[in-house]
Amino acid sequence: MERIIAVDISGRHRHNSRYLMVCAAVSLSVSGGHVKQIHGVNIKPFVSDNPPEVVDVVQMIERTVEGMEGVTIVAEEGDFFNQPEWLSNSMFTASFKYPESLSERMGIEIAHHISLSSRNLLLDPQSWELIKDNL
């Protein structure tokens, strides 16, 4: 069984003249074809006036995975503007790679759902009303 941190970032497009992004990291144990166990989830929001570049993406991911347990960070090639794996890997302090197995892709899909839903929640005024009521 392999221990990985699957990462995905949602919101890398302009919204009300700003970039409102949410990065989700999921720590998982995976086998060749299945996700065996989810150990933890970290979510971090980021706001920027400029479109994110590769260096920003790396920083966002490194800040999100801080304190999480996992051997290798796995994220999709598209998040790094399809640059070669060795180039992305060299920018991280931790070990990094693009997904290879079905289970690693499943992990990224989980991270994608989490980051997308979190961003939708943050942008939805109705959900803020609910949160305020419960505070």
Add this chain to the structure above:
Amino acid sequence: MKDVIIVQRRIPRCSESENQRKLAELRELAWAGNYNVVQEVIQTRYPDRQYQIGKGKAEELAELALSQKPAKIICYNPLSVTQVYNLSEMCKCEVIDKFQLILEIFATRATTRRSRMQVELARLEYELPRARKIVSLLKMEERPGFMGLGGYEDSYEQDIKKRISRIKKELSTVQRDSENLRGYRHGEGFSLLCLAGYTNAGKSTLFRALVDENVEVENMLFTTLSPTTRYLGINGRWTLLTDTVGFIEDLPHFLVDAFRSTLEDVFRADIILLVVDISEPVDVIRKKLAVSHEIFWEQLEKATIITAINKADRLSPEELSSRLKSIAYLAPNPVVVSAKTVEGLDELKDVIYSHLPEWKRFTLELPMSGESMSAVSWLFEEGIVHSVNYGNNIVMDVEARNEVYRKARSLEKRLSSGNTAESTSKDL
């Protein structure tokens, strides 16, 4: 065999082993296309718009072509129409890229109507975006009549579009037929198994070893283009094993789309036997497995993957175990086999059996009568009968799929309550 020169433009700072692997793949593809590689030209640089390789290297290639007189020049990198035109003008020789070579191989191997149509479709889809440019390049000197070339270009493009839509229509009918056949096979209680994996991994050899039949096997890429299906009995369970076309790295989308109906046999199977050639270097195995996983991820509905680690006879036990460890994260349910020496096939069958869709094991008690005897023979046909005791009643230990179980239970109920023979035979 015709002589060819192969050309590869490498990306700067890309790993050497990967470049070597890609060149080796092109070499094998050329061999599969019945070509003899007489010279290899390699250059590391970013692509040139006019020639793909640098102008100086293209001139060097032209000199080589003049001395070697090859039938073709095959380039690993995809070429634009302008690049093909410029290179062939300079080298005075036909120039093709890897995708055209794959299309050529597919065209020579296609034997069934379906695969012939698929190859034709792939060729047309490859040609479509280039159609206008091809005509304008070929007719560069010639500008007859008012508005020059427009007429030619449009009609050529329209012709291709019409042929594409006609072939797609015919293919959809063929596809519907094969879907019906799959549904029928499922309904009849067959579990569908499918061999998948990188081309030349030994799928056809494993297929032949499993079903004990002579299927064309060659040490060559793309030997199998049309899927072959045969019956395979595993511990009394009925399965249908299908041998399919192999995967290849960077297979262009038009080719994947064209062979979708062939690959659908893989995606609709209950169990996929992912065949891996373990004798290759670990990096290559990893890359090939990753390509297979990527294809599965995009298309797979619901299937169990069993990894058949093939060609194990070529490695020592120590080397085999170290390689297995390093590819474990990419190999679900691994089983070590050697299709050539027939080693590990029983273990493979056991693993397949344990992953087959579940059958129910139940005990049936029927009164001794004529109708019960016909029910017994029906159960022998439809399931696995572990034991039958003929006493005052017939007591059977049977394993069968859910539909058969339900039918058998209602039969038991009816026969025990002494219902008429008419209703029983109707039920059977």
